[in-house]
Amino acid sequence: MNEQPKERKEIASEYLWDLTSLFADDAAWEVECTKLSEDLEQLETFRGRLGESAEVVADAYRTLYTLSQRLEAMHGYAFQRRTEDTRNAQAQNMVNKADSVYVRFVGAASFLQPELLSLPEEKLEDYRNSAAIAPYKHTFEDTLRSKPHTLNADEEAIVAAFGEIRGAGGDVADMLMDADMKFADVINPDDPDHPIPLTHANYISLEESPNRAIRKGAFDNLYKAYGDLNNTFGATYLNTLKESALMTKLRKYSSNRAASLSNYNIPESVYDNLVETVHAFLPEMYRYLRLRKKLLGLDELHYYDIYTPITKDVTVSYTYDEAKELLLAAVAPLGEHYVETVRKGLASRWVDVFPNIGKRSGAYSIGSCKTTPHISMNFTGTLDSVSTLCHEMGHSMHTYLTHENQPPQYDDYSLFIAEVASTVNENLLVEHLLSKTEDPTMQLFLINQYLENFRGTIFRQTMFAEFEQIAHERVQKGESATPEDLNKIYLDLIKLYFGDEIVIDEAVQYEWSRIPHFYRPFYVYQYATGYSSAVALSEGILKEGAPAVKRYLEFLSLGDSVYPLEALAHGGVDLSTPEPISKALTKFRELLDRAEELTK
Numbered sequence: 001m002n003e004q005p006k007e008r009k010e011i012a013s014e015y016l017w018d019l020t021s022l023f024a025d026d027a028a029w030e031v032e033c034t035k036l037s038e039d040l041e042q043l044e045t046f047r048g049r050l051g052e053s054a055e056v057v058a059d060a061y062r063t064l065y066t067l068s069q070r071l072e073a074m075h076g077y078a079f080q081r082r083t084e085d086t087r088n089a090q091a092q093n094m095v096n097k098a099d100s101v102y103v104r105f106v107g108a109a110s111f112l113q114p115e116l117l118s119l120p121e122e123k124l125e126d127y128r129n130s131a132a133i134a135p136y137k138h139t140f141e142d143t144l145r146s147k148p149h150t151l152n153a154d155e156e157a158i159v160a161a162f163g164e165i166r167g168a169g170g171d172v173a174d175m176l177m178d179a180d181m182k183f184a185d186v187i188n189p190d191d192p193d194h195p196i197p198l199t200h201a202n203y204i205s206l207e208e209s210p211n212r213a214i215r216k217g218a219f220d221n222l223y224k225a226y227g228d229l230n231n232t233f234g235a236t237y238l239n240t241l242k243e244s245a246l247m248t249k250l251r252k253y254s255s256n257r258a259a260s261l262s263n264y265n266i267p268e269s270v271y272d273n274l275v276e277t278v279h280a281f282l283p284e285m286y287r288y289l290r291l292r293k294k295l296l297g298l299d300e301l302h303y304y305d306i307y308t309p310i311t312k313d314v315t316v317s318y319t320y321d322e323a324k325e326l327l328l329a330a331v332a333p334l335g336e337h338y339v340e341t342v343r344k345g346l347a348s349r350w351v352d353v354f355p356n357i358g359k360r361s362g363a364y365s366i367g368s369c370k371t372t373p374h375i376s377m378n379f380t381g382t383l384d385s386v387s388t389l390c391h392e393m394g395h396s397m398h399t400y401l402t403h404e405n406q407p408p409q410y411d412d413y414s415l416f417i418a419e420v421a422s423t424v425n426e427n428l429l430v431e432h433l434l435s436k437t438e439d440p441t442m443q444l445f446l447i448n449q450y451l452e453n454f455r456g457t458i459f460r461q462t463m464f465a466e467f468e469q470i471a472h473e474r475v476q477k478g479e480s481a482t483p484e485d486l487n488k489i490y491l492d493l494i495k496l497y498f499g500d501e502i503v504i505d506e507a508v509q510y511e512w513s514r515i516p517h518f519y520r521p522f523y524v525y526q527y528a529t530g531y532s533s534a535v536a537l538s539e540g541i542l543k544e545g546a547p548a549v550k551r552y553l554e555f556l557s558l559g560d561s562v563y564p565l566e567a568l569a570h571g572g573v574d575l576s577t578p579e580p581i582s583k584a585l586t587k588f589r590e591l592l593d594r595a596e597e598l599t600k
Contacts, residue, residue, distance in 0.1 A: 004197060008085055008356040015320070018349035021371045022077040029077050029094065036070050037101050040108040043067070050115050051123065054130035057116065061136045064109055065408040071105055072368035074098055080366065083376050085358035086179040107160040111153040113143055118152070138561055139409050145265065149251040159250065169239030170519030176229065176236075177514065178360050183225050186217040198222060200361035200514075201378040207307040208382065210315075219304035223507035226514055233513035234483030241475040244521045248476070256472040260522035264414045265563045270575055271465065274528055277581040278462040282497065284589050285459050288451060289501035291596060300503045303494075307452070311445040316383050320353055323379070323386040330390055330429040333541050335549055341400060342393055350396060351375045351389070362516075363388050365395035365422075369403040369411045383449060390429045394422035398556050406559035415523060416564040419530030420537065421556055426453060427538035444598045447591050454588040457531040458581075463497045465525035467512060472521065486512055532584035533573045539587070540572060548572070 008016075023029040046060040078094035085091065116124075124144065127133050133140050151159065177200060185195035186206060196206065196214065198221050206218035226233065244256045253259035261268055293301040295310040318326070324346050332339055345351075355378035367373030373396035379385045398421035403411050430450045437443060470489050474481045487509040494508055517524050537555075540548035555571035565575055573580050 005199065005201075005355050005357045005359075008359070011354055011356055014349070015351075015353040016349065017080070017352040017374045017376070019077060019080060019374070022073055022080075026081070026090070026094070029074065032070070032074055033094075033097055033101060036067070036074055037104060039067060039070075040101075040104055043108045043112070047111055047115070050112070051119050054127045054132040057127060057140075058132040058136060060112060061139065061409065064112065067105065069369055069408055069411075071102060073371055075102055076366050076368055076371070080374060080376070083360040084352070085356070086175070086360055087358040103160070103163040106163050107157060110156040110160040113146065114150050114153045114156050116143060117147045117150050135407065136409055142265075142563075146262075149253060149259075149262070151250065159247075166243060167240075167519065169236040169243070170516070173233060173236045173513075173519060174516060176232070177516065179358070181225055181229070184221045186214055186221060189213045199355070201355045201359075202380060204307060204384065205380050205382055207304060208309065208384070210308060212305070212308075215304040215308060216302070219302075219505070220507065222514075223510050226510040227507060230483045230487070230510060230513065233510075234486060237471075237486065237513070237518060238475075238481055240519050240521065241471055241481055244472060245476050256476060257469060257522055264416045266416060266565065267576065270529065270565075271469075271522075271525055273578040274462055274525060274532075274581055275466060277578045277585065278459060278528070281585040281588070282459075282499070284585065284592060285455065285497065286499045286501050288455065288588075288592055289498065291592070291599070293501065295599065301501060302503050303498075303505050303508045306455075306502070309445055310448045311441050313441055314445040316445070317381045318383070318386050319381070320379055323389050326386055326429065326432070327390050327393060327425075330432040331393075331425060333428065333545075333549065334553070338397065338553070342397065345372065345393070345396065345400075348372065351377065351392075353377065353379045355380070363392050365392045365399065367396060367399040367403070369408060373397075373399045387426050387429060387449070387453075390425040391422040394425035397421060397425075401553065401556045402559040405557035406561060410559040410561040413559050413567075414564045416526050417530065417533075417567055419527050420533050420568070423453075423457065423531045423534035424538045424541070424552070427534060428541070431538070431542060440598050444595060447595045447598070450591050451588065451595065453531070454584070454591075458528045458584060458588070459497060461524045461527040461531075463493050464515060464517070465522075465528065467493055468518060468522060468524065529575055529581070532580045533568055533571075533575065535584040535587055536573045536580050537571055 023032065042063050043060070046056065046063070049056050050060065075098040078091070078098040082088065082091040082095050119127075128137070128140060128144075150156070181200075183198040186198050188194060188196050189211060196202075196218075198206065198218055203218055203222055207215050209215050209218075244259075248256045248259045251259060253262065257271065258268060261271065289301060289306075292306070292310050296305060296308070298305060327346075328339060328343060331342060350372055352375065359378065360376065361378065363375070363377035365373055365375050375389075375392040375396055377385070377388050377392060379389070395418065398413060398418070402413055427450075430446055430453070434443060434446050434450075437446070467490055471481055471486060474485065490512040491504070491506075491509040494511075495504060498504070512518065515524075537548070537552055541552060551571050555567055558567045558570065562570070568575055
């Protein structure tokens with residue numbers, strides 16, 4: 001964790017992703033960018049013609065999805081090139097060009113939905129039942145569902161024209177975090193002459209250190225930098241809140257939350273069930289914190305103590321080759337096709353493995369039907385890094401199987417279920433590791449990892465979801481949302497979710513400003529619902545075997561051919577009720593019981 005980051009050119013090519021399945025080089029990308037921008041004119045040939053016949057509508061759909069696939073590949077390549085080094089001006093310029101083409105695409109397509117919805121009801125019903133629309137029926141019906149919230153063609157064109165500057169708050173925050181922010185080095189008590197560089201990429205690793213002085217130093221230095229920029233981050237997030245409120249008003253939704261959930265036809269009760277159920281289980285969270293405090297031998301538990309493993313005697317590290325083998329072993333219950341596809345992906349350089357100077361922090365998976373999936377991560381050798389590899393490969397396999405089984409109009413999947421496959425892989429990894437050891441200390445170490453997944457993904461993301469809801473509601477009601485307001489909202493939630501078991505360090509009030517997902521309104525709750533779904537699915541895979549695996553792989557292959565709640569129901573999870581959340585948190589309680597027993 002104290003290794004100096006390298007320049008990208010110093011890293012062996014086998015650890016860098018291979019983007020040639022997208023474009024041979026930047027010059028080839030430039031050619032496609034120009035050509036695609038010109039080809040967007042094809043959509044204009046359908047303007048004023050959608051009332052002619054169902055066949056014309058089907059042809060418009062085909063053209064739309066063909067262009068969309070090309071756009072996805074073109075934009076993805078630019079984004080990945082910028083990920084490699086956020087300081088790279090050429091890559092930043094490519095992203096700007098790709099964004100411009102995307103805005104032009106949205107503008108060129110903006111007339112389709114309002115023109116279609118302006119047709120007489122009887123004609124729309126005829127189209128719905130026609131053979132020409134059959135391949136697009138779910139898309140067509142989803143369009144009809146949006147009729148009350150669709151503007152006329154001219155108004156949609158105006159909204160689309162602002163697309164290039166929408167999301168500006170998130171763009172500014174990203175550049176601050178990934179390119180401009182600098183943190184003071186962390187003093188290493190064991191080697192004061194060689195302080196530890198602090199970056200976004202290694203922050204959590206430092207927080208996992210057994211040395212409390214390192215943990216506190218990393219915490220203090222990181223949040224000092226965020227505190228110094230509190231007003232700037234407050235302005236960037238307020239931009240997002242206001243933009244969301246404006247779009248909600250324009251499209252006649254009852255709230256920002258209702259607008260966001262409507263995208264995937266998710267009832268607001270799903271969000272409320274999550275928050276209410278998690279609140280009911282907060283005593284289990286407090287019990288976990290008491291156990292953590294006891295095992296760490298601390299008189300006071302601080303926020304910088306919540307990541308470090310509770311088994312002080314266990315130090316686990318892995319090479320990347322070892323991480324790959326663990327991944328393959330963990331997903332073995334999912335069958336030969338799944339395992340061999342993962343093996344092929346690893347050998348084909350789907351993964352950009354190590355951090356380098358300027359590389360985007362965090363991890364993600366990206367892919368389109370015109371290319372293999374790719375993973376960006378910052379591998380540091382910890383168990384968390386191995387888990388991240390498993391997590392992102394879950395995303396990539398979800399993408400791969402969807403593309404393998406669905407036509408272009410359905411070859412993606414909604415954000416609501418995007419975190420399910422990734423978390424199933426994480427759970428399978430922990431269960432695999434637990435099955436391979438009888439050492440109580442190692443078992444406790446792994447159970448702690450499992451408990452941390454629950455804490456970080458259900459409790460923490462639900463806390464984030466509450467923060468978002470409160471912040472958005474304030475702006476919608478015309479109330480203030482100053483940086484001080486946001487700090488207080490966040491600090492109050494920290495006190496609720498951590499209770500009296502932790503000493504609240506005031507600097508934690510700035511943590512909201514380093515959560516990039518807040519710039520995608522009402523996204524984070526899906527981590528919690530997704531994790532709960534994943535617990536049910538992974539338990540079924542391990543306990544039921546082949547039938548559960550079959551349902552799960554079919555779920556991964558459905559893409560956008562059905563609504564996300566229907567896809568989950570096909571896999572065996574009913575999120576229209578609180579039951580999956582309650583079952584997941586019951587599993588948390590059982591793991592906590594097991595940890596306490598091992599402690600004895």
